[in-house]
Amino acid sequence: MNTKIPKFFSVLLTFIILFFSVSCEDEEVQPINVRIQLSYPDDFATQQVGAGIEVTLRSTTGGNELKALTTATGEVLFEGVIPGEYQAEATQQLTAAEALTITGIFNEEMALNGSAVVDAAPSPVDGQQFDLELSGTPAGDLVFKEVYYTGVPDFYFSDQFIEIYNNSENDIFLDGLCIADIWGASGQINPNTTPTAFSNDTDHVYANSVWRIPGSGQEHVLRSGESIIIAQDGIDHTAENDNTTVDLSNADWETFNQRDDNRDVDSPAVPNLERVYFTGGFDWLITVFGPALVLFRTDDFDALEKVQVPDLPDTFSPRVKIPKELLIDTFEALRDGDSGSFKRIPAGVDAGFVFATDTYVGESFRRTLAIDQSGRKILQDTNNSGNDFERLDTPTPGVLP
Ligand SMILES: [Ca+2]
Ligand SMILES: [Ca+2]
Known part of the structure; x- marks a missing residue:
């Protein structure tokens, strides 16, 4: 309905507006008290x-800024606030241990942030309460989303792939990102198999092979919430083997092992x-008994130490010694649930491991969902592969949990 307002009402309305404007100007502005209750999201522990925790209350029309600290119950009280619109903000820095206690999800240094509009009305003068939620994810960033290493009958393993996910809220350039498999047996495969001779070194991992995403720094961007797939061979494996469902002809990258005898496939x-x-x-076969994998970056790969494996002949190729500080994410799979003593990644870096029911069973390991933040999926990263990954009966390249 769209009728004209009769002239009488129009005049009356103007009068009312004028009256209220004048009466407001005449009133003295009464300062009020504003309480803000801080909280964490429902999916935190x-x-x-x-x-x-310091909370800032800043007038959105400029000038006025107040600060106060939370009490033991996570509340702040601002006294003598001029009524109006404010932005309330708070930041809490967490150590890895604090993050794990508070979130129950993340186990690394991180910051939680909160921001809310506080519309402080002139009354009641005492006791207006507002809520401010502190949330966030670690700045860290790239994670293994899925590792498919088991292969399918009969002894087909060329369909192996690794999927890397941007778990942060920012775009990340992948240029220079390195991926490596770590030296050491996956379990008691033969009677004389022993755990890695490096198992007492809790500060390094020892890589068999290292691959790197090319680029000068800003060529390969990975958007927040997106992933890349690295194929052993970037082809449609369903055309090669009836037991696999894995088509990697659209993989983002492949590990082409150039050789004189052309034994590896270079998918154009x-x-x-x-x-x-x-x-x-x-080819870059990662062991079907259960690989350990790491993502890392270094400005100077040649500077990394290459070391002989103890008790092996000098003709055996040295391994690349990578300090744990360079590691971005890790994945560890072992032969079975009793193979814990064969762990290759120090427990301080990756506290657990996953295992398949057998070799060539087509099972895959995918990181679980921690939070679905209105469409943006944050995957669980507690630095414990056993905790963070679930075993799937079938690989799911490109599919999030
Ligand atoms: Ca290949
Ligand atoms: Ca290729």
């Missing part, structure tokens, strides 16, 4: 915020990673 459609260091055979 606790919702109870503690003491000592799929770009090749840089082969930085290689000690494998015909």
Whole structure:
């Protein structure tokens, strides 16, 4: 309905507006008290915020800025606030241990942030309460989303792939990102198999082979919430083997192991990673008994120490010694649930491991969902492969949990 307002009402309305404007100007502005209750999101381990977090209350029309600290119950009280619209903001820095206690999801240094509009009305003068939620994800960033290593009958393993996911809220350039498999047996495969001779070194991992995403720094962007697939061979494996469902003809990268005898396939459609260091055979086969994998970056690969494996002959290729500080993410799979003593990645870096029911069973390991933040999926990363990955009966390249 769209009728004209009769002139009488129009005049009356103007009068009312004028009256209220004048009467407001005449009133003295009464300062009020504003309480803000801080909390954590429902999917965190606790919702109870503690003491000592600074909250800023800033007038959105300029000038006025107040600061106060939370009490033991996560509340702040601002006294003598001029009524109006404010932006309330708070940041809480967490150590890895604090992050794990509070979130129950993340186990690394991170910051939680909260921001809310506070519309402080002139009344009641005492006791207007507002809520402010502190949330966030670690700045860290790239994670293994899925590792498919088991292969299918009969002894087909060329369909192996690794999927890397941007778990952060920012775009990340992948140029220079390195991926490596770590030296050491996956379990008691033969009677005389022993755990890696490096198992007492809790500060390094020892890589067999290292591949790198090419680029000068800003060529290969990975958007927040997106992933890339690295194929052993970037082809449609369903055309090669009836037991696999894996089509990698659209993979983002493949590990092409250039050899004089052309034993590896160079799919023209799929770009090749840089082969930085290689000690494998015909291709970059990651062991079907359960590999350990790491993502890392270094400005100077040549500066990394190459070391002999103790008790092996000098003719055996050295391994690349990578300090744990360079590691971005890790994945560890072992032969079975009793193979814990064969762990290759120090427990301080990756506390657990996954295992398949057998070799060539087509099972895959995918990181689980921690939070679905209105469409943006944040995957679980507690630095414990056993905790963070679930075993799937079938690989799911490109599919998020
Ligand atoms: Ca290949
Ligand atoms: Ca290729």
